[in-house]
Amino acid sequence: MACKWITQETFDAVVQENISEFDLNPEEALNEAIQQFESQGVDLTNIIKVVKIQSEENEDATGHTILQTLESLRKNVESSSVSSVSELLIQFGDQCKQGMAHRYLAGQKSAYSVVLKAWQLLEADREGLLNALYAMSSLTDGQPDLIEGVGLKLLVCVMQNYSSDAEVTLLAIRLTRHVCLKHEQNRQDLVKEGVLRHLTGAISNHGADPDVVREACSALKIMTFDDDIRVPFGHAHDHAKMIVLENAGLKLLIEAAKDFADNTGVLSELCATISRLCVRNEFCQDVVDLGGLNFMVALLADCIDNQELVKQVLSALRAIAGNDDVKDAIVNSGGTYLIVLAMTRHICNAQVCDQGCAALSMLALRKPENCKVIMEGGGALAALQAMKVHPKDSGVQKQACMVIRNLVSRTQDFSQPILEMGAESLILQARSTHKDCDDVAKAALRDLGCKIELRELWTGQKGSLAH
Template identity: 55%
Template sequence: MSRRRITQETFDAAVRENMEEFEMSPAEALSDAVEQFDSQGVDLSCIVQAVPAGTCGDKEENHQVLLALESIRIGSNSQTLSDIQHFTEQCSAGFAQRYLAAQKGAYAVILSFCKSRVEAQDAALGGLLALAALSDGQPDLLDADGQQFLLDVLKKYQDSPTVQCAAICTVRHCCLKHEQNRQDLIKSGVLALLIRAITQHSECAEVVKGASAALRVMTFDDDVRVAFGHAHEHAKMIVLEHNGLKVLIDAAKAHLSNSSILSEVCATLSHLAVRNEFCQDICDLGGLKLIMTLLAENYESQELVRQVLSAIRAFAGNDDVKDAVVNACGVQLIVIAIDRHISNAAVCEQGCACLSVLALRKPNNCKVIMEEGGTMAAVQAMKTHPHVLNVQKQACMLLRNVVARMQSYCQPILEMGAESLITQALQNHQDCNDVGKAALRDLGCQVELRELWTGKRGGITN
């Protein structure tokens, strides 16, 4: 059930009433208002939970973000840059501030500022930073004029890494969960601009990281308002038309000591491995060798390990790449990663998923997984994270894939305690039903299977 919503004015009036009618202190008035609305089931996620402060001309007291916005509207040229910086800081404070500003027409004001100051680099940068902050979580704000401005500024200031970073951040915010913005910007050539930013500023960590993240967003299918997105087509365009795989792999090689960039690049490569030949291309370009090296040399970085495992999982959709991973001692490295970060559910999930993919239709790989302790690592992950659905699902799938073509491994896996753990997963997680029962069935355990359809024809009744 959706929660009730109120306006900022309603919330502010309640706070003011507490202060004037009940003589509460500002802090007490604010706390009481929040408590009262919460008890009534009101959603306050878009409400600035602060006491309005300051005045703006003849207007009543208002919130800092609106005061900053009004200063930009009426400010002189000498003061506007500091005002825009103050507005950016306020928008960066939280979504409620950004939402309130947007409700009061901030997008038109900031875009007008950006377009009028585009010739001055410092002002253009300040306006872009404000636009990036305002659009975070509010991609619907972007219109055709805003799209064209972003494309123009990416072209105009292609030699400035700071302006590129700000523009790319705005593009990413406006494309997240917004399929139409993605399609419009891609049709207008944004992919070439993002790729060029990476190649031209390959030494700049922030540009490479931001552009890689923006490219990844272009491959998302996350807009619930759209029945069918173009995620697959966008990934193909990045790879085939813009040589994206080589550009990203080369960028990663230039920043081998920066785990943050490496994590971003690995995540983006995972989203680009959408076709069998792309997986092979990544391997041929040295991408597989690169990520195996990253896995071997960066065990302490949980986030990087997780992203590397996710990348291996994606690349191993190609059967030849499966063999290449195993031949490169990938199973041993994955097992070590799971053991090293056994308390981290995300690493365990991705590690089990990797081994599951490597085992699929590959009896020889199953043998290596058994010998290197992969199934034992999965069992231990199930014990450590009994209430994490995805860990349980991926571990069940791994155990099932290992024994599906290698029945001789059933008894050793059962001796690890797999049956009771799978049974527990079935009890705890309804979504484990299919993979859990399949694992029990292939392990030779007694399992109740329901026949959902017998194939018999029946009459149709009106």
């Protein structure tokens, strides 16, 4: 795996050297430079792999196109040329979208401060503001560290001042999403500024706009992530509680879902967000009380052929099944049959199998009556079939082992039928192939009554050492 890094300037210099010193044409010089650095283990992910523009007449015209645009933008911001700044922001945003390498280079050359000044210059001009939000959103995609306090406060102000404007709201939420993904501090700072109220408010104000609803759901979902490896403990759980308790998030999302019966993309995002919010026992029950369970079961039945939507509905069912009363409600509503049907229909999709097994595992946990329904409905067979089809997917293997374990832990009568389906060899294979399956596979084998080879990790003695 590549672990060395170089600057864009170093890469460009080598390309130019290949042209001037070795008389290679530009394409040959570029390919030679790429091969040279990759053979040395250099990561070129953030390098623009094109030949830099050279201009003998005009030094300012020398460089990569995005830097030329950035320089023009800087000059026009300094001279307060509003119309030119607005046009250049669109051009800059488009160039940022060409790839991470372009955004990275621009970020290294102080693009954030330039775009921020342009944003402040155009704040009162709606069209200019739209272009500024577009440029900032494009720049910060994958680079959430670029934004700081002033930009975050400005973002929340825009969401407040333009709450009735769907187009501005959409771009502001997209920027929120970009600066919060994998950045815990930005999330916490924006929450303190009241962003959750504006995100849920966007769904209320623009409930008929699928783009706004989808973007707002995605941003709310990101607020519940714990994905910043630099932070030992995030506020994901607290943010989920705030969305539900202070902003009526679950009710809002379930009501919104009913308005998009024919839009599977929006429904997928709504279900995914609901699953992230069910962090407490009472929240799971709230979903049922608000009609969310009946809606999701009907959705699963009606859209059984849509893999992405099926995966998200299964994820949501798994989440709300954390409540024991809700487990029974899912089973009584026919949810078990539909989960097994979804797994069977999409047996080649590892993610559907993973979520399906996880949902069945939750329904079976501590519920012998539910285990009976799952067995009769072919749940054990579906889980084992998923193990056969996806032997290299540790998630599927682990969740399928959990299903088997939960089915037999309190109902030993199911052990023999499951063993006759070939469970033992599949679980042994999962245990030997995937280290993270070892504990759950061992538990499943034990509860099935199989002989388990126990590995003693440490006896307390090594050489002359004794505990």
